[in-house]
Amino acid sequence: MASFWVVLYIRMTTTTTSAQAVGVLEALDFGLEQAQEMIDREQQELSDSPGLQITRAEPEATKQAKCTGRLLLEASKKLAKELVATASRSAPLKFSLFVDSNRISSEDARDFLARQSVGLPPEECQRRVEKLAGCDLVEPPTPSCSPGFPYRSIDGSCNNLANPKWGAAMIPFRRFLDPAYEDGIDSMRGTNRSREQRLPSSRTVSAMLQKIEQQPKNSLITLMVMQWGQFTDHDIVHTPEAALGMMEKETKPIPCCMNGVEPSTPDGARDCQPIDVSQDSIHSGFGRSCLRFVRSLIANQGCVLGPREQVNQVTAYLDGSSVYGSRSQLARDLRLRSGGQLNRTAARRSGRGHLLPVMECEGGEGGATGGDCFMAGDVRVNEQPALASMHTLWVRAHNTLATQLSVVNPQWEDNMLYEETRRIIGALIQQITYRDFLPVILGETAMQDFKLYPLSTGYTDDYEPTLDASVVNVFGAAAYRFGHTLIGDVLRGDGTDLHLEDSFFKPEQLFEDQTRPSALLEGLVNTSAQPYDTYLVPALINSLFKGPHDPVGMDLMALNIQRGRDHGLPAYPEWRKKCNLTTLDSADDLPSFLFKSAAHTFRKLYRSTDNIDLFPAGLAEQPVPDGLLGPTFTCIIAHQFARLKRGDRFWFENLNQPKPFTEDQLNSLRSAQRTPVRWGKPRNVNTEGEDCPAPSAAEECASVCSSVDSPAESIAMQRACAEGDSDAQVGDADEVTASH
Structure with missing residues (x-):
């Protein structure tokens, strides 16, 4: 399948330079809109934030994630979807099922987006980042x-x-x-896979593995x-988890699986991705259907298009x-x-x-x-x-x-x-x-x-x-x-x-x-x-x-x-x-x-x-x-x-x-x-x-x-x-x- 995507994006990226530039800039505008929407929505969630946050994000890391990190990630997703959409219109029959699944390998996504990043003027990223509330630089300058x-x-x-x-x-x-x-x-x-390819709940894996006979204890290991x-x-x-409050002195945890119940359906991309425990005898016995899980904070990779990365x-x-x-x-x-x-x-x-x-x-x-x-x-x-x-x-x-x-x-x-x-x-x-x-x-x-x-x-x-x-x-x-x-x-x-x-x-x-x-x-x-x-x-x-x-x-x-x-x-x-x-x-x-x-x-x-x-x-x-x-x-x-x-x-x-x-x-x-x-x-x-x-x-x-x-x-x-x-x-x- 990879060869199909490679041929396709090479065909796309050999069009006129101006047409390519317009597509990337439009994607950046889309990323700007999405990032601003998320910043606005966060202000409404701050009051509902729970108390405990184990892997606390620093305000500066959160700011970089919500500004440059989110903007470039959403722009990258937009361009990748355009690639899939183009494929769905021009793909031969043998690729149709693969294209309909909206999936592209990370290797092909990386290579495609790297091509799109070539010649991307840093000032275009800077201009958009500055429009986001509370944001300033695309990334901190290189130290002297x-x-x-x-x-x-x-x-x-x-x-x-x-x-x-x-x-x-x-x-x-x-x-x-x-x-x-x-x-x-x-x-x-594992998100949104068919029943045949679905991954087991991570809690199910954990519970099953606890039933395995333990190995002998090594008395020399203390x-x-x-x-x-x-x-x-x-x-x-x-590795901090995503958090609220980039302009606050301390960040706040994202509300997720409050009281063991998650009302909405995870989509695989939003920050709250609770673990399903609806079939677990211990948790379901207390009326709980999920365990709180918040995705790791997005890293700021600068003015570069590419897959999501996490920050250290x-x-x-x-x-x-x-x-x-x-x-x-x-x-x-x-x-x-x-x-x-x-x-x-x-x-x-x-x-x-x-x-x-x-x-x-x-x-x-x-x-x-x-x-x-x-x-x-x-x-x-x-x-x-x-x-x-x-x-x-x-x-x-x-x-x-x-x-x-x-x-x-x-x-x-x-x-x-x-x-x-x-x-x-x-x-x-x-x-x-x-x-x-x-x-x-x-x-x-x-x-x-x-x-x-x-x-x-x-x-x-x-x-x-x-x-x-x-x-x-x-x-x-x-x-x-x-x-x-x-x-x-x-x-x-x-x-x-x-x-x-x-x-x-x-x-x-x-x-x-x-x-x-x-x-x-x-x-x-x-x-x-x-x-x-x-x-x-x-x-x-x-x-x-x-x-x-x-x-x-x-x-x-x-x-x-x-x-x-x-x-x-x-x-x-x-x-x-x-x-x-x-x-x-x-x-x-x-x-x-x-x-x-x-x-x-x-x-x-x-x-x-x-x-x-x-x-x-x-x-x-x-x-x-x-x-x-x-x-x-x-x-x-x-x-x-x-x-x-x-x-x-x-x-x-x-x-x-x-x-x-x-x-x-x-x-x-x-x-x-x-x-x-x-x-x-x-x-x-x-x-x-x-x-x-x-x-x-x-x-x-x-x-x-x-x-x-x-x-x-x-x-x-x-x-x-x-x-x-x-x-x-x-x-x-x-x-x-x-x-x-």
């Missing part, structure tokens, strides 16, 4: 970079000097494969593997942005502005260390602390207490190290202490991830094949300025969500346990002595993770984010499956092809790739193997011989982390950066104790000091922050740091490259 500036920018810009926006916050995801939108442009995969995965995921990926709100680089933030204002708010320190809150009991700074809760969070929630570099910090504990660890590590550096370098001012500490913390996070975490999940073979191991001595010389480190869509929307299957129902504290279903958005639990951050992190290290398979614990399947008055909660498996369809991720067999794995040609091949019990279930759920969703299939794959994951997720994750290593100019081992670590500094970093992401209870040390990372597990995670009784390790780091440009003065990273 200072090649010799020694520190990362807060928003990730200017890491790549030739392409300053690569890896920065607020840019579109990249793609390994073209999206598989149902209409080629926008509609979720819950710390899960927690480190979530922490690093939030450092490099944040945080920096792609593994740079500690979950600690320091990806926006300049947030980074400033997190700082104490004295001694290089980060803000913090005193614990209720002396000697238990500081906690994260607090702010008024937003969007239905909070609890017994009187409406206080923790504030961190990533807005999702309050999702569950073990995550907030990990954030607390790194704030304590930062403050202890900044204090130690100030003693050795009393001439350093606040900003110098902050930036030097920040780059050390970022280096530790990179080292822990690549040295200790990735080998557990990917295995030795993938680590060697993709050259992911950090060095034991010396510097790397493999920085590739032509390699875009930006996050690929499938990594964030499917593959790196693997840790959801490792989560347990219970978090162990000091003599007490927290039940996960009662702990979502309950930051007040960390103020209690038995469930302080140190106790919860040590509990992670001493608790085996759930087996890696398609099973998720009940707290995630039936009670996710359940409110006090809700009879039932959300379903994380169903949400992940629906998110993949929302993003137009191609079906599972396409990813095996992309990774050069044995192809899945028929259902008879499933037992060769998946756990046998899962293979049987997938045959029942999907009418064709070409329909199988990537996320559940990735979890069901038999693991690689030396790793935790199956080969498809191993392939995707390894590719992404290779990009993040070789495409990062500030990678901690890279000699060719403005201010590389000295060899002594690198040796000090490398001497940090290995982290307990896999096995063993760490040694018991006294680390409950004022700012040191309280738990013994945390002491292992960031041994650069020594225990109060044993400062030797940190002294080595202090002296190494002091060998740098001790009298240098620098401005804020977010101010030096702020000409956006």
Whole structure:
């Protein structure tokens, strides 16, 4: 079929240039009308907006989506429909059924729209964007970079000097494969299909997979593997859902499936796309027919026609942005502005260390602390207490190290202490991830094949300025969500346990002595993770984010499956092809790739193997011989982390950066104790000091922050740091490259 579309659009685009230009400009006018209608309609919906928004969109991202993003997307859909309409008038009989279905492959849609974009004057986009209420620029200007500036920018810009926006916050995801939108442009995969090709409800898939026999538990894999995965995921990926209120200080959630009932019929393109649970025994028993699901926010791709893309709100680089933030204002708010320190809150009991700074809760969070929630570099910090504990660890590590550096370098001012500490913390996070975490999940073979191991001595010389480190869509929307299957129902504290279903958005639990951050992190290290398979614990399947008055909660498996369809991720067999794995040609091949019990279930759920969703299939794959994951997720994750290593100019081992670590500094970093992401209870040390990372597990995670009784390790780091440009003065990273 593709050849037909190719011939057709080549025929269309070889008409006169003026005729082509008129068509594109008319499509832009149509996009302008549609975008304005949506902005007007949004103002009426603001008052009905519900409270809780899990993946909150930043106002700036929402503004770009509703202005340029929506205008160009609607124009693209208009042009694609014109292509289909032309085909319906001129197509031979053998194409008529295909054309009547209003479908065009994403590859053909992309190529067709790319041709239409050639010669499109940017001023035509600008003129229309300015007509939209509250809109101004088509896209933010390219940053002006200072090649010799020694520190990362807060928003990730200017890491790549030739392409300053690569890896920065607020840019579109990249793609390994073209999206598989149902209409080629926008509609979720599986929308409006015939009965024979219809996809099962994502809740149905989830419920069926929970009945499969679990795989044996691996006692060497602890819950710390899960927690480190979530922490690093939030450092490099944040996909916001569409939201209301682009001109407000804070965006508002889109009303969708209010009280479990959706009165209108989804069309596959609008933002509210609820999950059908009308046939589910649990939800229907409470009179509910849907689960709330809102599509991800549209990315601003500039004055370019093309299929829908999603936006990443945080920096792609593994740079500690979950600690320091990806926006300049947030980074400033997190700082104490004295001694290089980060803000913090005193614990209720002396000697238990500081906690994260607090702010008024937003969007239905909070609890017994009187409406206080923790504030961190990533807005999702309050999702569950073990995550907030990990954030607390790194704030304590930062403050202890900044204090130690100030003693050795009393001439350093606040900003110098902050930036030097920040780059050390970022280096530790990179080292822990690549040295200790990735080998557990990917295995030795993938680590060697993709050259992911950090060095034991010396510097790397493999920085590739032509390699875009930006996050690929499938990594964030499917593959790196693997840790959801490792989560347990219970978090162990000091003599007490927290039940996960009662702990979502309950930051007040960390103020209690038995469930302080140190106790919860040590509990992670001493608790085996759930087996890696398609099973998720009940707290995630039936009670996710359940409110006090809700009879039932959300379903994380169903949400992940629906998110993949929302993003137009191609079906599972396409990813095996992309990774050069044995192809899945028929259902008879499933037992060769998946756990046998899962293979049987997938045959029942999907009418064709070409329909199988990537996320559940990735979890069901038999693991690689030396790793935790199956080969498809191993392939995707390894590719992404290779990009993040070789495409990062500030990678901690890279000699060719403005201010590389000295060899002594690198040796000090490398001497940090290995982290307990896999096995063993760490040694018991006294680390409950004022700012040191309280738990013994945390002491292992960031041994650069020594225990109060044993400062030797940190002294080595202090002296190494002091060998740098001790009298240098620098401005804020977010101010030096702020000409956006």
